[in-house]
Amino acid sequence: MHELGIVFYIIRDVKQVAEENHVDHVSTVVMDIGEVSTVVPHLLTDCWRWAADKEPLLQGCEMQCNTIPAVTWCDECKREYETVKYGKTCPHCNSDNTWLLHGNEVEINSIVV
Template sequence: MHEMGIVMHLAKTLDELAEEQNIAKIGSVTLQVGEVSGIMTDLFVDAWDYFKVKHPVLTESQLKLETIKAVTYCEACGKTYETVRFGRTCPYCQSGETYLVMGNQCIIKEIEAEENEEGQ
């Protein structure tokens, strides 16, 4: 469900971009997905396949996913560590005073696009 919402926003963002930049067709979309963004990639790809056929610009496009490592910062000892492995407790000093620095985002890194012919 969460994935469907994100895909809808992604499709809308790309539709708008295509219009602004005179793009006829998008060949590929590269997304950077954080490890703790809460996005399940299998579901995300399914949702994308379902949605892309409803958007002419996206119909032939391929989705490429890159993972962004999640990193947590410990306020007690000032070190950073891998969130997925250790969770909220700092592995160096066992403190729980930690917060996520990165890894919850979902960013459109780049797209491959074909422009409309001149004059169209």
């Protein structure tokens, strides 16, 4: 649901980078989207298509989404595990004293011009 709002932020940032680099057209925007970022890649690319075509700089510009796996760190047994599979509780020692290492990214990785 918030994907459209996020697309407007991406457009703002890409426009700024394009201006700084004297670029007049961007052909691809590459995103890094964490597995537990709450952003749904196919909704993001749908919203992107709708909004990007309204900008001369971004007409026909593709969006590629890389998925960043979610990994949680357990402070108790000092091991890592897959967040999506096990959630908050460590599968090795059953502790809830755990923290997300990565997987909540919503980042613009790069643009292809």
